[in-house]
Amino acid sequence: xxxxxxxxxxxxxxxxxxxxxxxxxxxxxxxxxxxxxxxxxxxxxxxxxxxxxxxxxxxxxxxxxxxxxxxxxxxxxxxxxxxxxxxxxxxxxxxxxxxxxxxxxxxxxxxxxxxxxxxxxxxxxxxxxxxxxxxxxxxxxxxxxxxxxxxxxxxxxxxxxxxxxxxxxxxxxxxxxxxxxxxxxxxxxxxxxxxxxxxxxxxxxxxxxxxxxxxxxxxxxxxxxxxxxxxxxxxxxxxxxxxxxxxxxxxxxxxxxxxxxxxxxxxxxxxxxxxxxxxxxxxxxxxxxxxxxxxxxxxxxxxxxxxxxxxxxxxxxxxxxxxxxxxxxxxxxxxxxxxxxxxxxxxxxxxxxxxxxxxxxxxxxxxxxxxxxxxxxxxxxxxxxxxxxxxxx
Amino acid sequence: xxxxxxxxxxxxxxxxxxxxxxxxxxxxxxxxxxxxxxxxxxxxxxxxxxxxxxxxxxxxxxxxxxxxxxxxxxxxxxxxxxxxxxxxxxxxxxxxxxxxxxxxx
Numbered sequence: 001x002x003x004x005x006x007x008x009x010x011x012x013x014x015x016x017x018x019x020x021x022x023x024x025x026x027x028x029x030x031x032x033x034x035x036x037x038x039x040x041x042x043x044x045x046x047x048x049x050x051x052x053x054x055x056x057x058x059x060x061x062x063x064x065x066x067x068x069x070x071x072x073x074x075x076x077x078x079x080x081x082x083x084x085x086x087x088x089x090x091x092x093x094x095x096x097x098x099x100x101x102x103x104x105x106x107x108x109x110x111x112x113x114x115x116x117x118x119x120x121x122x123x124x125x126x127x128x129x130x131x132x133x134x135x136x137x138x139x140x141x142x143x144x145x146x147x148x149x150x151x152x153x154x155x156x157x158x159x160x161x162x163x164x165x166x167x168x169x170x171x172x173x174x175x176x177x178x179x180x181x182x183x184x185x186x187x188x189x190x191x192x193x194x195x196x197x198x199x200x201x202x203x204x205x206x207x208x209x210x211x212x213x214x215x216x217x218x219x220x221x222x223x224x225x226x227x228x229x230x231x232x233x234x235x236x237x238x239x240x241x242x243x244x245x246x247x248x249x250x251x252x253x254x255x256x257x258x259x260x261x262x263x264x265x266x267x268x269x270x271x272x273x274x275x276x277x278x279x280x281x282x283x284x285x286x287x288x289x290x291x292x293x294x295x296x297x298x299x300x301x302x303x304x305x306x307x308x309x310x311x312x313x314x315x316x317x318x319x320x321x322x323x324x325x326x327x328x329x330x331x332x333x334x335x336x337x338x339x340x341x342x343x344x345x346x347x348x349x350x351x352x353x354x355x356x357x358x359x360x361x362x363x364x365x366x367x368x369x370x371x372x373x374x375x376x377x378x379x380x381x382x383x384x385x386x387x388x389x390x391x392x393x
Numbered sequence: 394x395x396x397x398x399x400x401x402x403x404x405x406x407x408x409x410x411x412x413x414x415x416x417x418x419x420x421x422x423x424x425x426x427x428x429x430x431x432x433x434x435x436x437x438x439x440x441x442x443x444x445x446x447x448x449x450x451x452x453x454x455x456x457x458x459x460x461x462x463x464x465x466x467x468x469x470x471x472x473x474x475x476x477x478x479x480x481x482x483x484x485x486x487x488x489x490x491x492x493x494x495x496x497x498x
Contacts, residue, residue: 006428
């Protein structure tokens with residue numbers, strides 16, 4: 001039996017666990033997968049987070065990918081980081097760089113088991129700030145400069161591939177090389193606020209080929225989160241990694257309020273398996289929840305099974321299908337064989353699922369054009385609307 | 394999936410001396426799974442897969458066996474399957490998951 005078949009049946013504990021610590025964020029990226037902005041008043045307390053870490057240690061989840069929101073704006077972030085590392089739970093955290101000061105960088109460089117992922121969605125300020133907001137490129141560069149000055153090498157530069165930055169792949173690699181860092185590129189999903197900008201940002205068919213070819217030629221040391229397996233239908237050379245949707249099988253998400261979802265890109269009630277505060281905790285949700293049990297049962301390829309490329313792409317990404325209104329057993333919206341077009345055309349204007357967990361600071365963020373001024377800072381009108389930057393001055 | 398997990402088999406070419414003692418590297422933890430086990434190196438952050446329960450038994454036997462061959466025998470690996478297990482162990486040695494053990498330690 002191939003390893004991948006075991007993965008389909010699920011494991012005793014996840015291999016790849018994403019834990020979003022807060023919905024608070026100093027930025028308002030247009031494509032934010034978790035529609036982050038405001039802290040949620042129900043977010044796990046420090047003590048509850050430590051209980052989860054204890055559980056992860058017992059389950060031998062060797063490392064977690066911590067994100068948000070912007071995880072470092074949680075006042076107890078560094079405490080939780082130290083607690084996790086001290087309990088054999090390694091941490092890789094994603095950040096926009098806002099709190100990576102020279103002092104923090106030195107401290108991080110001295111800590112084992114910690115890895116850092118700096119988000120950068122453009123190799124130039126123009127392209128990056130278009131989706132991540134004014135000043136976000138400089139913020140990321142400052143963080144990378146601080147890490148480099150502290151001797152922290154090998155951190156990750158994490159890029160979501162968009163129509164605007166596919167042509168910058170070589171430039172991203174050059175930036176990573178300059179910092180002795182590692183490039184990570186992942187696929188844009190129509191999740192969270194990403195659903196609003198999907199049509200504008202997702203790569204064209206020609207660009208998908210460009211990404212595939214670039215990865216085959218240059219991808220040896222490039223991380224992808226195994227997120228481009230839908231591109232395997234483009235050729236006979238499969239991209240390295242797990243060619244399988246890992247949702248609920250080897251992957252899951254714990255969100256800031258303790259809800260457990262099948263994958264980080266599936267924050268929606270349809271993919272909610274339980275909550276770490278429930279009896280039995282995370283262990284019970286992972287091993288016994290109805291949703292995860294179902295995801296581990298044999299899946300039908302539906303309309304895709306008759307396609308010659310099905311073994312290569314396995315029907316693609318569950319979340320991408322769901323949030324574009326496509327059936328889960330049909331083609332991926334970015335199906336490289338073009339099989340999604342008829343299905344997408346048949347999706348009615350109002351029949352795509354509405355993201356139901358919005359923590360955006362505005363109902364929907366104002367579109368940020370190239371060269372727009374910094375968004376105004378306003379007095380919070382609710383307890384949870386506090387700017388996470390408030391104590392930075 | 395949402396993170397980089399290499400599923401490539403450990404197929405290193407490091408020399409593994411079946412007549413020498415080995416052990417699991419001190420920075421590596423094993424997590425039992427239905428298919429075998431995950432091996433994680435906290436230092437290199439590298440994840441490997443031990444793809445059969447027998448291989449897991451072999452790896453666990455290493456520390457107390459005078460040499461690799463004894464560990465194979467102790468784990469119940471039939472002689473005709475030794476070559477494939479030695480190949481898998483060589484891969485784990487290449488990945489730093491197992492390492493030579495000082496005699497007498």
